[in-house]
Amino acid sequence: MFFQVSKKTWAFAFAYLSMFALGIADNTRGPLFSDLLSAFKLSNWQGSMSFALASAAGLVGNVSSTYLFKKFNLADTLSGALFIMASGLLLMALAPDFNLYILGAIFFGYSMGLMGVTQTLMINESVQPLNQSKAMSGMHGIYGLSSLVAPLVAAQAPRFIDSWRAAFFVVAAIAFLVALSSVALKAKPNFVVHEVLQEKVDSKKPIKTLFFLGGIFAFYVVAEILVSSRLALYMRTYFQMDLEASSQYVTYFFMFLLFGRLVFALKAFRISLRRQLNISLILSLSFLILGLNVHPFFLVMTGLSMAPFYPLSITYISEQTGIYKRPFLTFAISFQSVCVISMHMGVGYLTDQFGLFYAFGVGIISLVLALVCVNFHPKVFST
Structure with a gap:
């Protein structure tokens, strides 16, 4: 039925x-x-x-x-x-x-x-x-x-x-x-098969734009997954915490992430999407550096600063690409997958060779690259 x-x-x-x-x-x-x-x-x-x-x-x-x-x-x-x-x-x-x-x-x-x-x-x-x-x-x-x-x-x-x-x-x-x-x-009404508006995308071949807009999304995700997947190991390696104590740090990270996203789900802020993205990235970069050099709880705080970035970046890419958002969003998510696979391999190698502290530098570099992509991406289509 x-x-x-x-x-x-x-x-x-x-x-x-x-x-x-x-x-x-x-x-x-x-x-x-x-x-x-x-x-x-x-x-x-x-x-x-x-x-x-x-x-x-x-x-x-x-x-x-x-x-x-x-x-x-x-x-x-x-x-x-x-x-x-x-x-x-x-x-x-x-x-x-x-x-x-x-x-x-x-x-x-x-x-x-x-x-x-x-x-x-x-x-x-x-x-x-x-x-x-x-x-x-x-x-x-x-x-x-x-x-x-x-x-x-x-x-x-x-x-x-x-x-x-x-x-x-x-x-x-x-x-x-x-x-x-x-x-x-x-x-009701039912969803329909999408007629892909691809002609202008194909004719312009905006490879640089694809990678810049996709990079906004992909480089951020690399940093988030790096922190969430390596935080417990970092606490056990450098602070001699047991499984329960180190897991609490990960729980706090996700609690901050959840809280931040719920705030943005309930309230819209009257500043531009680009400025919101910049604030999120700069705070995340600051917390990550402070967490590595001052106190590890700042690593937990990155959950709060990172919270709005994922949904805001999707909205920003859609806003920039208009009716062509499907191919751009699909590329962004695919590019993210490539970057995450590369991150896991790279962080594993760096951890074995130099230690997890230095491997966290991948997260710092990723956030800097995301900042570059947000602020210097070309327009989708110039007229």
């Missing part, structure tokens, strides 16, 4: 619900990493391959979205991505060996890449420009909330099924329920 809701209601409901499912699934993997290594008798490098291959599959999902949008509308694409995510997580939960676990991780990574583009476009095209940053902040506030819930799922799920795999069963069930709901609930 199918139920109908307005197109805008469907877009908000399932962009937000799918973001919650994605956030829990994405952030459940970290707490289970040591269990994964023990279960399959892996080295750290071998275990890390599940993250690297999932990220690479996410890039494929980003790129393939361009072709899928020519055949399927946004609603069908999002529903399909949710079913793929649920299948990948279920395979990760059931996998009898590491090869099948990797296959599940690849399905999961592909769905994340495809879902990331679809969610962004769905909100972006359902909201008036003045409210886009608030809507995007709300959606990524949901990600922040799910990031706080994920460690609880990882810790509590084994009480019901005596296995570390229990958490994957739970998050697979969440993704599957959201997927079923997205099929049972129909948008």
Whole structure:
């Protein structure tokens, strides 16, 4: 039986619900990493391959979205991505060996890449420009909330099924329920297959503009993921904290991230998007440097300064590109995936060679590059 809701209601409901499912699934993997290594008798490098291959599959999902949008509308694409995510997580939960676990991780990574583009476009095209940053902040506030819930799922799920795999069963069930709901609930009027307005993009070939606008988004994400993924290790390495104490720093980081995004979801600030982006980057750069040289709590504070940047950057790119926002946003998210994969490889090498303190320099460089992209990007189309 199918139920109908307005197109805008469907877009908000399932962009937000799918973001919650994605956030829990994405952030459940970290707490289970040591269990994964023990279960399959892996080295750290071998275990890390599940993250690297999932990220690479996410890039494929980003790129393939361009072709899928020519055949399927946004609603069908999002529903399909949710079913793929649920299948990948279920395979990760059931996998009898590491090869099948990797296959599940690849399905999961592909769905994340495809879902990331679809969610962004769905909100972006359902909201008036003045409210886009608030809507995007709300959606990524949901990600922040799910990031706080994920460690609880990882810790509590084994009480019901005596296995570390229990958490994957739970998050697979969440993704599957959201997927079923997205099929049972129909948008009225229905989403239509997008007619890609590509002629002017192709004729101008704005490669420099693509990379500059994409860099605003991609270089920031590198810095955020670097801090969130390495903060606990940094505290354990340089301050001899145990697992519980170092994890608290990560929790505080996500709490600040959630709080900041909720503020921007509820209130619009009457200053230009470019100025807001600059303030966010300068504060983040300052907190990162202070955190490395004065007190590590400043690293936690980067969560607050970084909070608005992701949704604001999406809105800014849309504002700059107008009717051509789809190819530009798709490229930005794909470029982000490439940069994140490179960051993980580069930070791993720098940590082995020089130490994690110096590897955090990648975050400083990334924020500086994001500042350059914000302030010196060329216009999309000159007349």
